[in-house]
Amino acid sequence: MIRSHLLNMVVFSALVAVFFAFLTQTGTRDRLRVILILGGSMVVLSLVLAYVMYPFPLR
Amino acid sequence: MSETLVEQAIPKARPAAAPFVACVLAWLVPGLGHVYLGRRDRGAVFFVVVLAMFVLGMGSGGAASLIEEKQPLTFLATFDNVAVGPIDLIGRYMTYGTIAYALPGSEGDPRRAQLLDRLRSRVRTVTYEYGNTFLLTAGLMNILLILDAFDIAKGRKD
Numbered sequence: 001m002i003r004s005h006l007l008n009m010v011v012f013s014a015l016v017a018v019f020f021a022f023l024t025q026t027g028t029r030d031r032l033r034v035i036l037i038l039g040g041s042m043v044v045l046s047l048v049l050a051y052v053m054y055p056f057p058l059r
Numbered sequence: 060m061s062e063t064l065v066e067q068a069i070p071k072a073r074p075a076a077a078p079f080v081a082c083v084l085a086w087l088v089p090g091l092g093h094v095y096l097g098r099r100d101r102g103a104v105f106f107v108v109v110l111a112m113f114v115l116g117m118g119s120g121g122a123a124s125l126i127e128e129k130q131p132l133t134f135l136a137t138f139d140n141v142a143v144g145p146i147d148l149i150g151r152y153m154t155y156g157t158i159a160y161a162l163p164g165s166e167g168d169p170r171r172a173q174l175l176d177r178l179r180s181r182v183r184t185v186t187y188e189y190g191n192t193f194l195l196t197a198g199l200m201n202i203l204l205i206l207d208a209f210d211i212a213k214g215r216k217d
Contacts, residue, residue: 001115001118001119001186002119002186002189003185003186008186008189012192012196015108015112015196018104018108019200022105022108023105023203023204023207026217
């Protein structure tokens with residue numbers, strides 16, 4: 001369905017962030033904050049980890 | 060006793076909300092347990108999110124897990140798939156063309172070969188791993204929703 005690695009990661013992060021925002025917060029502002037922080041960190045940390053792993057060979 | 064504005068703003072659980080009913084509803088349809096407890100907005104969001112995870116998972120070539128006795132982790136994966144509710148049946152049918160929960164143990168069993176063939180056709184999909192991740196996450200989310208509905212019905216959480 002979605003063949004792009006990046007898009008898959010962004011969609012996954014967004015859905016998880018929205019889920020936990022609504023599960024743990026009640027106010028709109030708090031939910032938005034959780035969505036931005038959690039979703040953003042998942043995407044950014046994944047990209048950072050990918051760059052850190054880049055020099056290592058597969059075998 | 061008068062309530063503060065904050066207390067008035069938080070929706071109250073149904074007075075006679077039964078935790079068991081809330082949990083069963085939450086399993087049957089993701090978010091329905093929250094709707095039953097008076098959290099309609101949250102229930103609707105949970106329904107959309109879990110359903111989106113499931114649809115993306117199946118659309119990306121993910122496969123429902125089968126229990127295989129020699130691989131203990133398959134018990135957990137299958138339990139996780141089942142936790143998403145009856146829509147797991149759709150996932151199983153799309154994966155195997157039938158409703159199956161366990162892989163027959165005998166190597167010569169034609170049903171085992173048939174199930175494995177169907178599974179391999181999905182494993183060959185480029186996005187198979189993404190699909191599985193989406194599917195397993197949908198199950199984990201619904202387990203959290205069931206526990207959350209239980210806590211709300213018990214009055215431990217707003």
